[in-house]
Amino acid sequence: MNEQSIARRYAKAIFELADESKALDNVAEELALTREIFLRTPEIFSELTSPTVGRDQKLALIEKLLAEARFDPTVANALRLLAERHRLNLLPAIAESYARMLDDHKGRLHSRVVSACPLPQSDLQEIARRLSLATNREVVMDASVDPELLGGLTVEIAGKTIDGSVRGQLNALGRQLRAS
Numbered sequence: 001m002n003e004q005s006i007a008r009r010y011a012k013a014i015f016e017l018a019d020e021s022k023a024l025d026n027v028a029e030e031l032a033l034t035r036e037i038f039l040r041t042p043e044i045f046s047e048l049t050s051p052t053v054g055r056d057q058k059l060a061l062i063e064k065l066l067a068e069a070r071f072d073p074t075v076a077n078a079l080r081l082l083a084e085r086h087r088l089n090l091l092p093a094i095a096e097s098y099a100r101m102l103d104d105h106k107g108r109l110h111s112r113v114v115s116a117c118p119l120p121q122s123d124l125q126e127i128a129r130r131l132s133l134a135t136n137r138e139v140v141m142d143a144s145v146d147p148e149l150l151g152g153l154t155v156e157i158a159g160k161t162i163d164g165s166v167r168g169q170l171n172a173l174g175r176q177l178r179a180s
Contacts, residue, residue, distance in 0.1 A: 007093035010078070014094070015101045017074045028102050030075040035095040037065075038088075049089040058083040108138045114146050115153040116165070131157055 018027035038045040048058055062083045066076050082088045103110065111131055113124065124141050131139040135158065150166035163169075 003090060004093060006087070007090045008097045010082070010087070010090060011094045011097035011101060014074060014078050015098055015105075018072075019105075021072075021074060023072050023074060024102055024105070026072050027074050028099055030069075030071050031091075031095040031098050033069075034071075034075065034079070035092050038091055045088075048083070051086070055084060055086070058086075058088065062088075103140075106138070108140055109135055109158055110140050110142065111155060111157040112142045112144070113153055113155050114144050114149065114165075116145070116147055116149040116151050118145055119143060119153070127155065131155070 014027065014031070015024070018024045038048070044061070047053055048061060059080065062079050066079065071079070082091060109131075111128070113119070113127060124143055128139045128141045139157070148167060152165040152168070154165050154168065155162045
């Protein structure tokens, strides 16, 4: 079994426990926070994931983190379990899988909009509204700027890309000219 599927299994178990205790959003925030802490402090993450560091040392470090942070019991117990089973290296993937499960549970889709220049908030809201109508789901937007698009924008949603950029149109025109 690969690490991604193992991470999904842990995330599913955490999700079910969080759902039972009506703490889905709180657990999502705490998992994301823990993931960020681990990614921003690689020295702690490497110590917690190192095979040369013993289980008791890892548990002691986790307990210190838990004493300072006051995590939901579901997250605290998950961190302890991951430390005991030498699986703390899976925490970033578990947090991502859990977030996807929560989005599915709440009927949310994430969309990435890239434009040549910053878009007004009203335009982003209109794009989100139209995508929500098209997908029958709530759409959460992530906007960024790429001046190389020259104009227009690209939208990524549900694994698909809609390219309405000038660069994309020029590339398509070039392919058509080469083909003829």
